[in-house]
Amino acid sequence: MKSHVLSQLRSLEAEAIHIMREVVAEMQRPVLMFSGGKDSIVMLHLAAKAFAPARIPFPILHVDTGLNFQTVLDCRDRWASRLGVQLVVASVPEAIDRGLVQEEPNGSRNRIQTPVLLEALEKHGFDAAFGGGRRDEEKARAKERVFSFRDDFGQWDPKNQRPEIWNLYNGRVHQGESIRVFPLSNWTELDIWSYIEAEEIDLPDLYLAREREVVNRNGMLYEVNEFTPLRDGETAERKLTRYRTVGDANLTACVESEATTMRQVVEEVAAVRLTERGATRGDDKVSEAAMEDRKKEGYF
Amino acid sequence: MTTATEPAGSTAGQELGVYEAGSTDLLRFATAGSVDDGKSTLIGRLLFDSKTIFEDQLESVEQVSKDRGNDYTDLALLTDGLRSEREQGITIDVAYRYFATPKRKFIIADTPGHIQYTRNMVTGASTADVALILVDARKGVVEQSRRHTFLATLLGVPHIVVCVNKMDLVDYSEEVFENIRGEFTEFAARLRVPDMTFIPVSALKGDNVVDRSAHMGWYEGTTLLSHLERLHVASDRNLVDVRFPVQYVIRPQQNDARDYRGYAGTVASGVMKPGDRVLTLPSGLESTIESIDTADGPVPEAYPPMSVTVRLTDEIDISRGDMICRPNNAPTVTQDIDAQICWMDETASLTPGKKYAIKHTTRWARAMVKGINYRVDVNTLHRDEEATEIKLNEIARIKLRVTQPLFVDKYQNNRQTGSFILVDESTNKTVAAGMIGAVSHGY
Numbered sequence: 050m051k052s053h054v055l056s057q058l059r060s061l062e063a064e065a066i067h068i069m070r071e072v073v074a075e076m077q078r079p080v081l082m083f084s085g086g087k088d089s090i091v092m093l094h095l096a097a098k099a100f101a102p103a104r105i106p107f108p109i110l111h112v113d114t115g116l117n118f119q120t121v122l123d124c125r126d127r128w129a130s131r132l133g134v135q136l137v138v139a140s141v142p143e144a145i146d147r148g149l150v151q152e153e154p155n156g157s158r159n160r161i162q163t164p165v166l167l168e169a170l171e172k173h174g175f176d177a178a179f180g181g182g183r184r185d186e187e188k189a190r191a192k193e194r195v196f197s198f199r200d201d202f203g204q205w206d207p208k209n210q211r212p213e214i215w216n217l218y219n220g221r222v223h224q225g226e227s228i229r230v231f232p233l234s235n236w237t238e239l240d241i242w243s244y245i246e247a248e249e250i251d252l253p254d255l256y257l258a259r260e261r262e263v264v265n266r267n268g269m270l271y272e273v274n275e276f277t278p279l280r281d282g283e284t285a286e287r288k289l290t291r292y293r294t295v296g297d298a299n300l301t302a303c304v305e306s307e308a309t310t311m312r313q314v315v316e317e318v319a320a321v322r323l324t325e326r327g328a329t330r331g332d333d334k335v336s337e338a339a340m341e342d343r344k345k346e347g348y349f
Numbered sequence: 350m351t352t353a354t355e356p357a358g359s360t361a362g363q364e365l366g367v368y369e370a371g372s373t374d375l376l377r378f379a380t381a382g383s384v385d386d387g388k389s390t391l392i393g394r395l396l397f398d399s400k401t402i403f404e405d406q407l408e409s410v411e412q413v414s415k416d417r418g419n420d421y422t423d424l425a426l427l428t429d430g431l432r433s434e435r436e437q438g439i440t441i442d443v444a445y446r447y448f449a450t451p452k453r454k455f456i457i458a459d460t461p462g463h464i465q466y467t468r469n470m471v472t473g474a475s476t477a478d479v480a481l482i483l484v485d486a487r488k489g490v491v492e493q494s495r496r497h498t499f500l501a502t503l504l505g506v507p508h509i510v511v512c513v514n515k516m517d518l519v520d521y522s523e524e525v526f527e528n529i530r531g532e533f534t535e536f537a538a539r540l541r542v543p544d545m546t547f548i549p550v551s552a553l554k555g556d557n558v559v560d561r562s563a564h565m566g567w568y569e570g571t572t573l574l575s576h577l578e579r580l581h582v583a584s585d586r587n588l589v590d591v592r593f594p595v596q597y598v599i600r601p602q603q604n605d606a607r608d609y610r611g612y613a614g615t616v617a618s619g620v621m622k623p624g625d626r627v628l629t630l631p632s633g634l635e636s637t638i639e640s641i642d643t644a645d646g647p648v649p650e651a652y653p654p655m656s657v658t659v660r661l662t663d664e665i666d667i668s669r670g671d672m673i674c675r676p677n678n679a680p681t682v683t684q685d686i687d688a689q690i691c692w693m694d695e696t697a698s699l700t701p702g703k704k705y706a707i708k709h710t711t712r713w714a715r716a717m718v719k720g721i722n723y724r725v726d727v728n729t730l731h732r733d734e735e736a737t738e739i740k741l742n743e744i745a746r747i748k749l750r751v752t753q754p755l756f757v758d759k760y761q762n763n764r765q766t767g768s769f770i771l772v773d774e775s776t777n778k779t780v781a782a783g784m785i786g787a788v789s790h791g792y
């Protein structure tokens with residue numbers, strides 16, 4: 050007799066598809082927050098699967114910090130045109146010009162993208178926004194529901210979350226309130242890479258190793274480019290590196306790696322001893338509760 | 350059928366065997382028990398000793414422990430991630446953690462022991478295959494151990510592991526362990542517990558968590574991790590009763606797929622195959638499964654928890670909230686629900702006559718409380734039939750009248766079609782978890 054046990058990766062895929070269909074069936078105007086990184090690409094791939102052979106029934110929203118790797122933007126546009134989805138771009142540089150937000154002294158636009166996101170959600174009347182956040186990424190994320198309620202200021206209240214029982218999601222909101230939805234909640238970084246490999250998902254080439262000119266700052270390797278030019282007194286070196294996450298180009302570090310194929314990336318990820326954020330995000334180290342604070346303000 | 354992202358005929362995904370049965374499976378477990386019994390520490394220990402903690406996470410909890418002047422690294426900080434949890438040293442909401450051994454992938458829900466946050470424990474335990482109930486060896490079985498065990502059995506968690514913790518504080522005494530085992534067994538005899546195991550552990554020191562204890566030669570059982578790795582959960586699923594709640598109707602508005610009409614959903618139970626005769630509810634019309642589609646092409650069968658799209662040979666009117674089942678095996682169609690509920694709202698209580706929104710599978714309706722049969726005292730399991738209102742964290746048996754027929758099974762036979770939530774229509778908060786008991790009206 051067949052065992053009828055679904056593999057863990059297919060179980061995660063099925064759960065994500067279930068969540069996406071639930072949102073489309075129940076919410077007025079969903080949107081998928083698309084950063085161009087691997088998690089949002091996997092999410093988009095799953096959305097295509099969830100509604101096939103129909104097109105994805107919601108637009109995608111990119112909060113463009115103006116600090117993007119060109120290859121990420123190219124990949125974003127490739128995905129949007131291939132799937133025929135509408136791409137909405139909310140621009141942080143433009144919001145700076147308008148005075149909605151101000152540049153932070155350290156050059157990070159991580160925090161100031163929140164008001165830009167909230168404004169875009171409000172302007173378009175989106176009442177549900179899919180995010181690619183995973184609970185294994187960070188300790189505050191580990192606490193978040195799949196359907197995460199946000200008040201009319203977009204704020205998360207971690208001490209007073211709605212109970213979420215079985216897979217009976219409650220997306221009911223009043224005017225102005227919204228739900229952030231995390232279909233990849235239960236995926237780990239290794240699951241994401243294994244899935245990308247198995248499904249042959251198109252990613253920006255940043256994620257594969259090649260020789261880059263890099264500079265070492267506090268143990269993190271930054272590629273020398275227009276976003277992170279060499280500072281006085283620094284010397285660059287050539288190293289085989291790849292990116293584990295893709296955030297703002299001026300703050301995302303790469304890691305030494307010899308993985309030039311997805312198979313090799315999966316093998317490396319299975320053996321790593323640092324979380325992806327710990328290894329690559331200069332902006333997350335600010336304080337012990339940095340992520341929790343940003344999420345309370347309405348961050349992804 | 351293929352998605353737009355893949356060339357037709359792509360075998361991506363199948364090549365690596367990720368679809369195949371037998372590759373690593375998933376086990377979900379939740380911790381439970383009274384406040385400070387060591388749940389979070391146990392999870393931290395499990396992650397630490399199985400070497401599945403990342404170095405930067407460990408450094409960060411070591412640093413925080415040092416800053417506070419602790420003598421040892423507080424492994425509970427690995428799951429207690431919120432600022433207020435760290436300040437108070439307690440768990441407030443569920444933390445989800447993940448780890449894998451060569452045998453299995455695990456999803457852990459570390460839940461709070463504090464009575465005030467019982468609904469968060471219910472959130473974590475509702476999808477669990479296993480509940481780890483912690484008992485402090487010094488304190489024995491306390492009210493909250495009983496409450497959580499009762500809730501775990503009410504939620505139909507099929508396996509219970511009682512971890513008698515802090516054995517280091519009772520000289521690793523076999524007698525203490527046996528007394529607690531006796532007391533617990535006596536209490537549990539009055540509950541529906543399909544499978545129960547007792548393990549003496551020290552979460553702080555690591556005895557019997559991943560590595561065998563050097564202090565408890567008298568204990569002959571396995572360690573916690575190897576028990577979790579070996580536990581057989583596949584047979585817990587219902588593969589007999591076909592239940593497919595229609596989630597969404599796929600009708601492409603594109604030229605290339607204009608005639609397509611598929612019913613998307615997640616298989617709640619049973620095994621479906623093309624060619625199967627099916628009954629659709631509430632229409633009562635029968636048809637045959639033409640094909641079971643996924644974005645990777647049609648599949649020969651669908652079983653839980655697969656998300657698929659079903660096409661039928663006949664054009665019948667089916668929409669979200671409807672149910673596909675078998676003509677000779679249908680759920681009960683009823684507007685009268687008899688259920689156990691766990692009440693989760695701190696601001697308002699449940700009283701007869703009140704109305705709520707109800708969500709059952711993919712169907713929303715409204716429900717009115719017709720009556721309270723009884724309230725359960727979780728300590729004694731005594732039924733108070735005089736109860737007139739149900740307050741935060743109380744468990745009761747109630748009767749509901751629903752505005753539309755629901756397609757239900759008893760919760761003990763089917764966790765998917767036997768469960769529902771109640772939502773307050775003014776605040777939109779989820780206020781109750783419901784488990785359907787006796788079902789009366791046949792279709």
Ligand SMILES: Nc1nc2c(ncn2[C@@H]2O[C@H](COP(=O)(O)OP(=O)(O)OP(=O)(O)O)[C@@H](O)[C@H]2O)c(=O)[nH]1
Nearest residue numbers: 384385386387388389390439440462515551552553
């Ligand atoms: N001696 C000893 N202390 C322990 C053991 N396990 C936990 N503790 C201590 O007990 C206290 C509470 O531990 P936690 O893990 O936070 O307890 P908890 O069950 O998660 O508590 P809540 O989540 O708030 O319900 C901490 O000070 C731990 O260090 C053990 O095996 N032996």
Ligand SMILES: [Mg+2]
Nearest residue numbers: 388389439440
């Ligand atoms: Mg805890």
